[in-house]
Amino acid sequence: MSYFNRLLLQCRSGFEKEAAAEITDQCANVGIYGYCKLNLGDGYVLFILQQPGDAEKAIDLVNFNTLIFIRQWMVCGDLLLLEQGDRISQIQTYLDDFPSCADLWAEYADTTDGRELATFSRKFSSALSQKLRQSKQLQSKVTQSSLRMFLFVLSGTEIYLGYAPVNNSAPWPLGIPRLKFPKSAPSRSTLKLEEAWHWFIPKKDWDQRLPFSAKAVDLGAAPGGWTWQLVQRSMFVTAVDNGPMNDDLMESGQVTHVQEDAYRYQPPEPVHLMVCDVVDKPVKTAQMAVTWVKNGWCNEAIFNLKLPMKQRYQEVIACLNLFAEQFMQEGLAYELSAKHLYHDREEITCHLRLL
Numbered sequence: 001m002s003y004f005n006r007l008l009l010q011c012r013s014g015f016e017k018e019a020a021a022e023i024t025d026q027c028a029n030v031g032i033y034g035y036c037k038l039n040l041g042d043g044y045v046l047f048i049l050q051q052p053g054d055a056e057k058a059i060d061l062v063n064f065n066t067l068i069f070i071r072q073w074m075v076c077g078d079l080l081l082l083e084q085g086d087r088i089s090q091i092q093t094y095l096d097d098f099p100s101c102a103d104l105w106a107e108y109a110d111t112t113d114g115r116e117l118a119t120f121s122r123k124f125s126s127a128l129s130q131k132l133r134q135s136k137q138l139q140s141k142v143t144q145s146s147l148r149m150f151l152f153v154l155s156g157t158e159i160y161l162g163y164a165p166v167n168n169s170a171p172w173p174l175g176i177p178r179l180k181f182p183k184s185a186p187s188r189s190t191l192k193l194e195e196a197w198h199w200f201i202p203k204k205d206w207d208q209r210l211p212f213s214a215k216a217v218d219l220g221a222a223p224g225g226w227t228w229q230l231v232q233r234s235m236f237v238t239a240v241d242n243g244p245m246n247d248d249l250m251e252s253g254q255v256t257h258v259q260e261d262a263y264r265y266q267p268p269e270p271v272h273l274m275v276c277d278v279v280d281k282p283v284k285t286a287q288m289a290v291t292w293v294k295n296g297w298c299n300e301a302i303f304n305l306k307l308p309m310k311q312r313y314q315e316v317i318a319c320l321n322l323f324a325e326q327f328m329q330e331g332l333a334y335e336l337s338a339k340h341l342y343h344d345r346e347e348i349t350c351h352l353r354l355l
Contacts, residue, residue, distance in 0.1 A: 004055050004056060004077050006055055006077065007049070007076070008044060008160055010073070012069075012342075013041050013109070014041060015069050015340065016039070016040055021313045023036070027047070030058070030062060033054075035048055036048070041111065043110050044109050059075050064170070065337065069348075071176065071340075072107065072170045074163060075162050075163055075164065076162030077161065077162070080161055082159060084156075087124070088124075088127060088131050091159075092137070094161055095137055100147065101138060101148055101149035102142040102143065103129070103142050103149070105125065105173050106124060106125030106128075106150075106151040108121050108152065109154075110176070121151070132149075145165075146165075146166045147165055148164055148165070148166050148169065149163050175342075177198045177199075185228045185229075186224045189226065189277060192226070193226045193230075194229055195343050199337070201351075212233060213234055213235070214235050214236070214272035215237075216236070216274070217273075217275070217298065219262035219265065219276040219288075221257075222244055222245055223243070223244065225277075228246070230273070231255065235273070236256075238255075238256050238258055239255050240258045240260055240262050240265045242260070242261070263288055267298075272298065273301070274297065274303075276288070276301070276303035277303070278304075279306050280306065281306075282308075282315055283319060283322060285304070286319040287322065288303075293353065293354060294327070294354075300352070302351050302352075303349070304349050305338075312346075320336070320338070323352070333354065334352065335351075338351075
């Protein structure tokens, strides 16, 4: 298996350096070392491992859910250069030493050029999957313990072939849940909160963790993109913002508008959920979230950390260290998850709660 000597990591275009820094740190934490190859704007990074077998070890030991800037990953080898003829048969010749996989996803970079390959990728993977099932090179059933085969398509003849565990990779192709913008929502930012729920809270737990009729606070709410999501869950929302709220939301009877600075507001009684999408220094927002959770003002918090133009990864690490230090001082066990969501731009979204 020494052929599979690298990890291919997908990320948002322009965040290749952050993905590279993250995988380098995460692998070093488990004693695995390598170097990255990247081009800014490509939407993916290659992490080349030093020792045979380290790619497989890395994807086994590093928890995918702890990765922030990496949307999807796979173990792979060198770039395959295929001829225009029977490309399916050419792919099959590389599968003699390939681990047994349950299904196949064909992916591409989330860039303008990459998205032009979507139709080819879908048709080619469908035909290849059918052929591999006929030849028993794909299993008949996908389980959480299965491996998934990946094609990462750069062109009709340039493809990376790889795999990743189903239970330690993104549950959606390209690491992007397919969400539709609701026309009645007052802003497109509403999709950030919906996507956060998909990443951070298992769907089976939504009724318990996002309960109907619960109380929530939306800090920096105007015009109401995140409040709209909470109202759809039948929550009663205190929307804190000096700016105006959407009229339809106010007419729902579920929203109380408090015109106050988001960072100064304190709830008169504990609420189930606090959400925040305020544009300010990330450390300031992180400290505010710690205060809310530590003081028991909310059970859970979902908030965005707006990143600076430079040293974005370093700023994220500084915020993660702040969380660790603050809760360690109080002797409190906590759960923190963070992700650079598809609907995020120069920010990451975090979820925080006490255990």
